[in-house]
Amino acid sequence: MQFGARPAEPGEFTLRAYLNGRLDLPQAEAVRDLIESTTLYQARIAAQQVDGSVSRRMAPLKNKLLELISLLEAGIDFAEDDIDVAPDAEILRRLGEIEADVDTLIRSFTFGRFVHNGFTLAIVGRPNVGKSSLFNRLLEQDRAIVTDIPGTTRDVVSETASLGGIPVRFVDTAGIRDSDELVERLGIERSFQMMADADLTLVVLDASEPLLGADRELIERASQSGRSLVVLNKVDKADAVDAVPGSRVSALTGEGIGELRAQILAMIAPGETRDQEEGFITSLRHEQLLRETREALADARNAVNNRIPHEMLLLDLYRALRPIDAITGATTADDILNRIFSTFCIGK
Ligand SMILES: Nc1nc2c(ncn2[C@@H]2O[C@H](COP(=O)(O)OP(=O)(O)OP(=O)(O)O)[C@@H](O)[C@H]2O)c(=O)[nH]1
Numbered sequence: 612m613q614f615g616a617r618p619a620e621p622g623e624f625t626l627r628a629y630l631n632g633r634l635d636l637p638q639a640e641a642v643r644d645l646i647e648s649t650t651l652y653q654a655r656i657a658a659q660q661v662d663g664s665v666s667r668r669m670a671p672l673k674n675k676l677l678e679l680i681s682l683l684e685a686g687i688d689f690a691e692d693d694i695d696v697a698p699d700a701e702i703l704r705r706l707g708e709i710e711a712d713v714d715t716l717i718r719s720f721t722f723g724r725f726v727h728n729g730f731t732l733a734i735v736g737r738p739n740v741g742k743s744s745l746f747n748r749l750l751e752q753d754r755a756i757v758t759d760i761p762g763t764t765r766d767v768v769s770e771t772a773s774l775g776g777i778p779v780r781f782v783d784t785a786g787i788r789d790s791d792e793l794v795e796r797l798g799i800e801r802s803f804q805m806m807a808d809a810d811l812t813l814v815v816l817d818a819s820e821p822l823l824g825a826d827r828e829l830i831e832r833a834s835q836s837g838r839s840l841v842v843l844n845k846v847d848k849a850d851a852v853d854a855v856p857g858s859r860v861s862a863l864t865g866e867g868i869g870e871l872r873a874q875i876l877a878m879i880a881p882g883e884t885r886d887q888e889e890g891f892i893t894s895l896r897h898e899q900l901l902r903e904t905r906e907a908l909a910d911a912r913n914a915v916n917n918r919i920p921h922e923m924l925l926l927d928l929y930r931a932l933r934p935i936d937a938i939t940g941a942t943t944a945d946d947i948l949n950r951i952f953s954t955f956c957i958g959k
């Protein structure tokens with residue numbers, strides 16, 4: 612290399628951009644997400660974050676907190692001037708708004724986490740109900756072996772594919788039944804393990820056969836271990852199982868598969884979350900910091916309710932500000948002073 616030039620270290624350009632103030636921390640973090648994204652949707656969210664969407668989303672919340680802090684600071688600094696800047700009801704109202712904003716952001720992580728990390732979907736059920744057929748159908752490839760012999764699948768088979776832009780790890784499992792056979796029993800243990808580990812479980816039933824006690828047990832067990840959906844497969848044959856509600860599909864003909872996909876997405880992205888692309892956080896670090904903020908805000912609320920002096924209340928508010936600063940960049944004493952003077956016109 613001439614003139615002392617050398618190849619850049621991994622992440623060096625991003626680090627320099629951050630150190631020189633060209634990118635804030637969430638933007639720099641999103642560069643990594645953008646590189647690591649495996650679906651277009653992930654890339655789009657990451658690109659928005661590189662563009663500063665996280666700090667933009669936090670700005671109103673941080674603003675409200677800074678306003679409350681300066682209000683109280685002013686009350687303390689100019690106490691002898693008899694300006695009653697902050698009655699308790701007003702403080703509580705402002706706190707409520709900030710708390711609601713933080714809660715919305717924390718809740719958004721339920722979906723944001725899936726956007727960032729993807730999620731695992733386990734397909735379980737009795738032998739021969741068509742789990743492997745459904746697995747292949749959802750993946751749109753012949754990945755797992757399908758036969759009419761009950762007990763075909765013996766081990767966990769998994770494959771990742773995009774569902775609505777979210778990377779989903781689909782997992783096919785061994786059919787669950789009482790078995791004396793060692794290999795099958797070990798497979799079934801794994802099925803239960805998968806069910807416990809998955810973010811969402813599809814319990815597959817054979818719609819052409821009467822519902823068994825074992826099916827009900829499985830539905831019950833899946834719903835206890837987290838999110839689950841009942842899928843009635845083989846509706847192209849007779850339709851016997853109508854005792855339980857669920858998605859009616861045929862892995863053989865493809866009937867109902869589109870609706871099932873939509874239902875799976877609806878389970879992981881409740882409401883309109885998906886469309887509020889700017890509105891959710893995807894980083895575990897950000898979520899944990901917001902939880903710290905939330906705790907400090909709760910302490911602040913208690914302080915007001917217990918009529919604790921504003922000096923102490925301010926400590927809680929600064930504690931609430933610090934994690935937000937850790938995300939968006941630090942607040943300086945000047946930021947607060949400027950607010951005091953601009954909003955109250957004290958001293959003119
Ligand atoms: N008519 C009809 N047959 C189906 C459907 N889905 C699966 N089958 C048939 O049902 C049989 C069992 O299918 P598999 O997908 O191997 O079932 P499985 O639940 O994975 O079975 P195990 O691995 O043994 O637990 C095969 O003969 C499939 O062709 C369907 O929607 N309609």
Ligand SMILES: [Mg+2]
Pocket residue numbers: 742743744755756757763764783784786
């Ligand atoms: Mg199978």
